[in-house]
Amino acid sequence: MIASDFDRFTEEVHGHRPFPWQSDVVADILRKGSWPSLVDVPTGLGKTSMLDVAVFVLAMCAGGEAASGLGRRRIFLVVDRRIVVDQAELHGKRIAEALETASPGSVSEEVARRLRGLSGSAGGPVLPVVKMRGGATWDAAWLPLPDLPAIVTGTVDQVGSRLFFRGYGVSTRRRPIDAALVGADSVIMIDEAHLAQALTASLDATGSLDSSQVLGLPRASVVHLSATSTGRPEGWTTSFDEKAHLDDPTARARLAAAKTLSFVDTTKQRVVRDIAAHAAGAATSTDSRVLVVCNTVDRAREVHNRLLGSKDLPSGTEVLLLMGRSRPVDREAITATVTDLFGADREEKPGSAVLVATQTVEVGIDLDATALITETAPWDALVQRIGRVNRRGVLPAADVVVVEDNDPKPPVYGEAKVHTANFLRSRLKASGTMDVSPLALRHMDVPAELAAEAPLLPLLLPAQLDAWVRTSPVPSVDPPLDPYLHGIDRSVAPVTVAWRDGLQNAWNETLPAEEVGSVIDALPLRAEECVEIPLGALRRWLCDAQPLPVGDTEDYDDFDDIPFSDNSESTVLRRVDGGSGPSTWAWVSGESLRPGDVVVVPTDSGGLDQFGWAPTSTDKVSDVSELAACRRGQAALRLDPDLPARLGIPSSSDLQDLVQDWCNCDDPDDREEFRSGIVSAVLAWLTRHPEPEDPATPWTRDDLATLRSRLGGDIVLTRTADTTSPVLRVVSPETSWLTADDGNSDETSHLNQRVTLATHMKAVGARADGVARRLGLPERVRQTVTDAARWHDLGKVDQRFQAMLFGGDPIRAELADEPLAKSGMPPGDRQQYRRARQLSGLPHGARHEAWSEVLVAKYLARLTEPYPGDPELLRHLVASHHGHARPFLPPVLDTGKHTLEAVVDDIPVTSKLPTSVRLSDAERFFRLNARYGRWGLALLEAVVRCADMTVSSELSREHRDSVAHNRRALRRHDRVLGGIMMNHVTLPALLGDSPLAILAAIGTLRLIHDFTDDNARLHWNTTDHRPVLTSSLATVDEVAEALVDIVRTMPEGVSVPGGPLGFPPPGEAPDKLRVPQGKLHSFAENLFPEISGTESATMFSWLTSLITDLAATSEKNDSGSKNQKSNSQKRCSVSQFIASSGKQSIATMLKKPLEHVQKNPEYLHEALTDWVRVPGVTGEYLDHRAVWKAIDDSRGRTGRMRGVPGATWLALMSYPLWTTTALRRRARTSGWHSVAARRRSIQELRLPLWQDPLGPAGVKALVEHPALDGDLGEPLNQEIRLLGVFHICRARRHQSPGSKSAGILAPVSR
Helix, strand or coil: CCCCHHHHHHHHHHCCCCCHHHHHHHHHHHHHCCCCCEEECCCCCCHHHHHHHHHHHHHHHHCCCCCCCCCCCEEEEEECCHHHHHHHHHHHHHHHHHHHCCCCCCHHHHHHHHHHHCCCCCCCCCCCEEEECCCCCCCCCCCCCCCCCEEEEEEHHHHHHHHCCCCCCCCCCCHHHHHHHHHECEEEEEECHHHHHHHHHHHHHHHHHCCCCCCCCCECEEEEEECCCCCCCCCCECCCCHHHHHCCHHHHHHHCCCCEEEEEECCCCCHHHHHHHHHHHHCCCCCCEEEEECCCHHHHHHHHHHHHCCCCCCCCCEEEEECCCCCHHHHHHHHHHHHHHHECCCCCCCCCEEEEECHHHCCCCCECECEEEEECCCHHHHHHHHCCECCCCCCCCCEEEEEECCCCCCCCCCHHHHHHHHHHHHHHCCCCCEECCHHHHHCCCCCHHHCCCCCCCCCCCHHHHHHHCCCECCCCCCCCCHHHHHCCCCCCCCEEEEEECCCECCCCCECCHHHHHHHHHHCCCCHHHEEEECHHHHHHHHCCCCCCCCCCCCCCCCHHHCCCCCCCCCEEEEEECCCCCCCEEEEEEHHHCCCCCEEEEEHHHCCEECCEECCCCCCCCCCCHHHHHHHCCCCEEECCCCHHHHHCCCCCCCHHHHHHHHHHCCCHHHHHHHHHHHHHHHHHHHHHCCCCCCCCCCCCHHHHHHHHHHCCCCEEEECCCCCCCCEEEECCCCCHHHHCCCCCHHHHHCCCCEEEHHHHHHHHHHHHHHHHHHHCCCHHHHHHHHHHHHHCCHHHHCHHHHHHHCCCCHHHHHHCCCCEEEECCCCCCHHHHHHHHHHHCCCCCCCHHHHHHHHHHHHHHHCCCCCCCCHHHHHHHHHCCCCCCEECCCCCCCCCCCEEEEEECCEEEEEECCCCCCCCHHHHHHHHHHHHCHHHHHHHHHHHHHHHHHHHHHHHHCCCCCCCCCCCCCCCCCCCCCCCCCEEEECCCCCCCCHHHHHHHHHHHHHHHHHCCCCCEEEECCCCCCEEEEECCCCHHHHHHHHHHHHHCCCCCCCCCCCCCCCCCCCCCCCCCCCECCCHHHHHHHHCCCCCHHHHHHHHHHHHHHEEEEEEEEEECCCCCCCCHHHEEEEEEECCCCCCCCCCCHHHHHHHHHHHHHHCCHHHHHHHHCCCCEECCCHHHCCCCCECCHHHCCCCCCCCEEECHHHHHHHHCCHHHCCEEEECCEEEECCEEEEEECCEEEEEEEEEEECCCECHHHHHHHHCCHHHCCCCCCCCCHHHHHCCEEEEEEEEEECCCCCCCCCEEEECCC
16 A cells, blocks of 8 residues: 555545545655644545544554554544534544445455454454543443554543543543553544643643653654644644645635625624524525524523524424533434534435534534524634535525624633624724635634633643552542643533432432442443533532523633532432442532532433423433433343333333342242243333334334344343342343443453353463554563463452352352352342352452462562563552552451462462552552553553453353363462562651651651662551661661761752752742742743753652642732732642741742751751751741740740751651642642541641551552541551551641741641
């Protein structure tokens, strides 16, 4: 294949030749060997065809005609409008269908052949096409294996959140897989990228912050697509030869398409009437297609309602309403009609039509109206709207009417809308109209103020990425993702909302969350039944406040400004992340909702109609959960009394009786007989009623036919609890693996048929090996991945686990020929699973992967030759194969006394049961992320996990009566901490009863680890609570001398070891580091452009600790006081460890303690051995004993400062380990927690003392462990003790009378 073959490829797929720019971009990509940073072409010239370009380049790369790594397996198209995801998906499906049906000898056939060669899937689709949307699950049909090529379309929130390990609506344990598949071997094309500036900035920063190339796989490339671009990102931009396009008849017609704009001034009171009147006036002929675009959902509804009652429209005119905030199952029928009437490639039909829409039609959707009536919007948005009229250029003329309501404070777009209105008035003052053809718009100069104001961009640093990769458990100080997707000052992530029956009783009282939550989990939420709603709008609805206008854009969401009353009773069911365990559900008020939440609303609560989000509607909402599953390709029915109403057909007289018999039956054989009877009854019932009789139901005849056909598969009947209705569903290898990694991983050991452990692990190993080879992983890595897959389930040899797999019968397990991997219990039958687990004695939450990992560790320890792969990676891949161990496995109380035994590659190994969480795993996780890259490590996990899931689903379908009897004796292991240190030095003065001492000990560890011995570790003596430093240093004197050397080698003018000269910026208050919010990004780039990589890393670690641009406080500027709003500005907030006041700045905070230890090096020795208090040393508000009382002073003086200078400086040196981010728009620093006290929330520092030696990464992960949040218990609760923590020092700020600081940290008793 050669570059010019792209022309034939396009013609075969779409029936026409490409535009010149499309052919040129293929040639340019192949010639340059890289992707363009910007594709800038006018509207109507097919930017979506970049999907075709990406597919063709991937095929060229697979054939060796393009640079290695240029083609990417996963091709993402990101749009900022929900409904456009649907349109882009259709384009991708057109490509996929052409590849499936390609004629012999065609270019398409060759492309298809090459794409098949990239993966090991011979029978699957050539090119899966995925529509990524909100919901508790997402379309994962492309997910089976990481070597599959795919086209994926999605919104900024859906793609961005998955990329950064925080997938909205995705379980914590699935997030690493999604992150890997988005962030590695991918090209991410962002349509109208100026609408997603924060995401593009974050993607650009990610490329430089995660640059490991060990795996040899290409990182994600980002391509900006735009018709209204004003900036130029780094990299090359595609060329657009205007003359060549004017010579092309089709392109010329589109570029010169006649469009004339006029401007109408009106008022807020008259705007709806005037818009409707102009729409009616434009619908004059039988083939009129009038598009009306409104800025808010409410106004679109008002205009739609007015047009429905209009007598000015021609008889028979169809009036449609299209919004993005609607359920896909509801919108499909509407969009089909819209495409039929307004699609650019439509067949003309008699009869006029008017489409009223929101901003959702601005980007990517291929509509072609005959006239446009639109509200004023920022210029770039207007250009997009104008692009939806006379799009093909076939009309001799088309009118565009812009209507301005003169609202001085527009609810959407703000000042940009006002400026655009003024510009149009001025421009049209003389002529009254203007040419707005694509060619005219391309050459039109417009003021920059007409564009929507750019968002404030946060600074993305390594600390944020390091926090996000920690998915299990998520750190207590977790940086909010939304500012990095939309900007600091823009909207927060929406809430995903679904409506379900059965959440309330007959008196409209909510049922227990555990009960209804289990029913929801039995039929998981699907994207097709969900709506994404702004958090503020949902909160207002729940507290019955006046709804505010809501657009279909990502505008600022005032979710913190909603007034809640104490008697507000409206609640919704929210999915609560289980952290280390499975997620649960809880009833919560609107005040408790957070960005990105997934909630379920009772259908009787209203809030939705046939068009979408309708906060004023109180009508019952239809439950479309079964329909969503059906249209996803999965058949499932809740066999409750409301099922007939949901399907829209009459009830069955005998079905409920059969269901009740099944529920009351305990005998397995009888239950199977009843199950068979229920299936037959359901099929007979659906056959009797092939078509819905209720016109209000969204089910169609085709849907019911699809449901009947799917119910002919392998059907299981499960029930989650005694009080819930059973769920009938079909399990197939195509669908069962999709949920094979949800919930409790041990439940995934029950997939239809029994499978032996040896058979399963051998198959998984072979699958992973094939994927690793096709990805081209280095041999050492491939060997490690394959071995991890071969041994991932070794821990299932535990005698209790085997008993559980045999239904809880230990005797049957002991007599079995071979240990099992899969039990054969019906998947999803949680009742049967729980009973088997209880009978087996398996501890709740037990992790078989923890046992597998300790067995593998024992195997590695017994090898006489070095392991040929990466031993650290091997252990991590085994431990993380169910999504945990990032960085910790969950704490489990296991009282078992038996040992684990196995034979691994002919080497027998034995181990005790692990009894606590290994905190040192955090250090291993940190090293692996640095070695392979954050997304590289996630991809290696995905290879093992996807191999496991796909093999499990395939084996679950096949009954294997005979298995190979080449059994290996499999049994189990414990873990020995790696790296034996020679010296354990107690630091006697740093008693763990005060925050100053604990922070000083941690600061000592960080300095010794970073500058003297990178094997240094720290733990605490459980008897006297003193720290013990484990390192190559033999005595406390040597430790002190090493610290002195670090201070001595600091160049003059440098304030922090390893940092650049002049950081932090010197000077007293106002603090020069506290820049205005949104300016930290440029400040950091311009502060030290020439510093070394080491100095840069040091500076960034300090920046992350000291300040955050995600939260801000007002500070007076040079021209006024803080109380004068016009003279105050928002500046970045500081760490919660900082309590400066007066003229003190961050620079002086670091400088003064440093000067003390520079002038008196003995202070460092005293800090470790015997504290000596020095007059005039403040302790930087960390030392509660620094302020002397009258009784402490020989002359009875009060308020004097007598601190410990060495300990103070060492405590400050711990700061780079901590992260300062934002929680609810307030600064939050590692170790700090909100605690309820006297009817208010106060901030409390919690510093644990731990038993096992930890390096800095392990200390950070422990301090940020979510178990330290909430109630600690007295004594410490079990979860904390299982972490190896035996004491927690708690401290709060205490403000002295007259002081302007936040106060001094002082320990508090329980």
